[in-house]
Amino acid sequence: MIENLLINNEEAVAIILFGIGFTMLLFQRNLIKKLIGMNIMDSGVFLFLASMGYIGGRKAPIITDGVTSRTAYINPVPAGLVLTGIVVSVSVTAIMLSLTIRLYKRYHTLDLDRIYVLSKHQTEDR
Amino acid sequence: MDFITNFPLFTIMLSLFSGVLCYMLKGKAARRYTIFYELLLIVLVSCVLVYTLRTGEAFTYVMGEFPAPWGNEIRAGVLEALLALAFLVIMLCAVFAGYRFVDTDLDESKVNLYYSLLNLMTAALMALVWTNDLFTGYVFLEILTLTSCGILIVREIGRTTLAAVRYMILNLLGSGLFLLGVVLLYDLTGHLLMVPMHEAVAELAADPAVMPVLTMAVGILTIGLAIKSGLFPFHYWMPDTYGWATPSSAAILSSLVSKAYIFLLFKTYARAIGFSVIGKMPIRNILLVLGIGGMVVGSMQAIRANNINRMVALSSAAQIGYIYMGIGLGGTSGYTAAIFHILAHALTKSLLFLTTPRLAEVSGDDLSFKALQGSGIRNRDAGVFFTIGALSMIGIPIFAGFASKLQFGLAAVESRSSLKLILVMLALAVSSMLNAIYFIRTIIRIYARDGRDMQRAHHRAGYNIPMLVLVGANVFLGLFSWVIIDLIHKGLNMFAA
Numbered sequence: 001m002i003e004n005l006l007i008n009n010e011e012a013v014a015i016i017l018f019g020i021g022f023t024m025l026l027f028q029r030n031l032i033k034k035l036i037g038m039n040i041m042d043s044g045v046f047l048f049l050a051s052m053g054y055i056g057g058r059k060a061p062i063i064t065d066g067v068t069s070r071t072a073y074i075n076p077v078p079a080g081l082v083l084t085g086i087v088v089s090v091s092v093t094a095i096m097l098s099l100t101i102r103l104y105k106r107y108h109t110l111d112l113d114r115i116y117v118l119s120k121h122q123t124e125d126r
Numbered sequence: 127m128d129f130i131t132n133f134p135l136f137t138i139m140l141s142l143f144s145g146v147l148c149y150m151l152k153g154k155a156a157r158r159y160t161i162f163y164e165l166l167l168i169v170l171v172s173c174v175l176v177y178t179l180r181t182g183e184a185f186t187y188v189m190g191e192f193p194a195p196w197g198n199e200i201r202a203g204v205l206e207a208l209l210a211l212a213f214l215v216i217m218l219c220a221v222f223a224g225y226r227f228v229d230t231d232l233d234e235s236k237v238n239l240y241y242s243l244l245n246l247m248t249a250a251l252m253a254l255v256w257t258n259d260l261f262t263g264y265v266f267l268e269i270l271t272l273t274s275c276g277i278l279i280v281r282e283i284g285r286t287t288l289a290a291v292r293y294m295i296l297n298l299l300g301s302g303l304f305l306l307g308v309v310l311l312y313d314l315t316g317h318l319l320m321v322p323m324h325e326a327v328a329e330l331a332a333d334p335a336v337m338p339v340l341t342m343a344v345g346i347l348t349i350g351l352a353i354k355s356g357l358f359p360f361h362y363w364m365p366d367t368y369g370w371a372t373p374s375s376a377a378i379l380s381s382l383v384s385k386a387y388i389f390l391l392f393k394t395y396a397r398a399i400g401f402s403v404i405g406k407m408p409i410r411n412i413l414l415v416l417g418i419g420g421m422v423v424g425s426m427q428a429i430r431a432n433n434i435n436r437m438v439a440l441s442s443a444a445q446i447g448y449i450y451m452g453i454g455l456g457g458t459s460g461y462t463a464a465i466f467h468i469l470a471h472a473l474t475k476s477l478l479f480l481t482t483p484r485l486a487e488v489s490g491d492d493l494s495f496k497a498l499q500g501s502g503i504r505n506r507d508a509g510v511f512f513t514i515g516a517l518s519m520i521g522i523p524i525f526a527g528f529a530s531k532l533q534f535g536l537a538a539v540e541s542r543s544s545l546k547l548i549l550v551m552l553a554l555a556v557s558s559m560l561n562a563i564y565f566i567r568t569i570i571r572i573y574a575r576d577g578r579d580m581q582r583a584h585h586r587a588g589y590n591i592p593m594l595v596l597v598g599a600n601v602f603l604g605l606f607s608w609v610i611i612d613l614i615h616k617g618l619n620m621f622a623a
């Protein structure tokens with residue numbers, strides 16, 4: 001069990017990071033900490049993908065010195081997926097930050113539970 | 127290759143362009159353009175439906191001519207075309223029936239942004255329906271999440287922002303899990319396209335040592351999509367989200383967005399994993415139990431709800447439970463029932479969400495049951511439409527709700543397991559009774575005279591056209607359910623091919 005984890009240390013770390021991020025996003029009451037959790041969670045997945053895509057001893061898939069054998073290069077697809085994932089993650093973070101700013105301007109706190117209580121007492125929104 | 131095989135891609139690309147175009151137009155022009163454009167899409171998708179029916183087989187559109195294990199693909203069969211068509215018709219009806227509220231709820235300078243978001247959302251919906259690649263599914267899933275958050279917060283009151291934040295947090299958890307599931311599957315199989323992945327999974331599933339890992343990957347993916355579509359116990363965001371959004375958004379969010387996630391899950395099961403492999407995993411039983419839990423708990427909460435929108439929203443939680451119950455039952459009849467209920471619920475729920483604001487409007491903009499007393503008399507059309515929607519929800523014959531409940535019953539009988547049969551029949555009976563309690567109570571309420579002066583609402587006939595379309599489709603599904611079921615069977619057969 002432990003040996004397997006040591007051999008696959010990158011994947012193990014990636015899953016632990018995912019777990020940390022997931023629980024932060026779920027249980028933190030502070031909105032900014034939730035967002036940090038979300039980014040940690042996504043980074044975990046990206047680390048997992050990147051480490052899966054890399055094969056020790058091989059090179060980046062750009063043909064050099066006329067070597068065209070596919071055993072010389074790594075698979076470029078996981079790197080492409082990570083890139084796409086990062087773009088998605090950045091845009092989601094941007095939207096969430098803007099929502100956070102809007103909530104903070106209105107309720108002057110970042111604590112989600114507190115905002116919920118405040119919104120219940122609000123009467124101006126019909 | 128016929129020219130028609132390009133149409134699925136057109137629906138996605140044109141929607142993306144339209145999103146940009148609406149951003150540049152003024153509010154009113156953007157609305158007109160969107161309505162015209164949705165009509166065009168309906169024509170395109172109808173062509174695809176007829177084409178696939180005529181050729182009798184699904185077609186795959188290869189992007190950029192990179193063949194199977196490398197490129198990206200779009201696949202169109204009868205099932206995809208049918209769902210895309212239903213989604214577009216409901217979207218058009220929601221835009222048409224709700225634009226007056228969009229104009230009053232939104233700041234004038236932001237109306238065009240609303241339609242811009244709707245077009246981007248159409249692109250995401252279409253892509254989720256057509257896609258044959260799991261990672262494309264993930265990307266458009268995120269686009270769908272972002273745009274649905276967008277159409278929620280355009281109505282700038284504190285409640286919608288809070289609802290959007292809660293909605294987004296749950297959705298982000300779901301997306302994260304879905305992405306992890308996809309990555310794990312990619313890691314195991316080496317493919318992202320559904321067809322090669324299916325072959326690899328079939329090989330892997332023969333090895334008992336790999337099965338737990340495979341189950342975990344599929345399980346993570348399933349939990350992700352279940353969270354996003356609001357399966358019990360992840361449904362608590364529904365009342366706030368649907369209750370405070372502008373009516374068009376509530377209709378679209380409840381009847382299209384959550385269904386698109388479910389269809390993606392269904393397609394992943396059918397195309398990427400294979401139903402025979404899914405059958406060996408305990409996942410379907412869990413979905414069955416959670417689905418039944420949702421049917422009962424959602425309805426109980428709906429009975430306790432204090433305003434009509436919250437009640438209708440919580441009844442969505444129960445209806446999502448029905449769909450998952452169908453997937454959980456499995457077998458052709460179970461899947462048919464699930465898909466049929468996706469259509470039936472989408473039509474009925476959009477009808478209800480587009481009617482409740484009209485009832486509230488003649489009751490001093492108040493959604494509480496007390497204020498709504500007599501609103502069905504003050505606004506006759508809305509009262510009638512609400513009653514039809516409510517009767518369909520309860521499962522009265524001639525409406526779609528009855529036909530889908532019948533399908534679920536048949537699927538339970540065909541599951542050949544007495545435990546499942548008893549569970550499902552009991553759940554159907556209890557849930558129908560609970561539905562009847564809160565919907566009939568509401569119908570009586572809106573038709574009870576309250577002595578207030580009977581100022582009738584006068585509105586333009588334009589509002590009734592989309593509602594009549596929805597009612598017509600609802601009755602069609604109820605009376606001629608065999609037509610749709612036949613189509614679904616054809617689609618499912620194409621999935622297997």
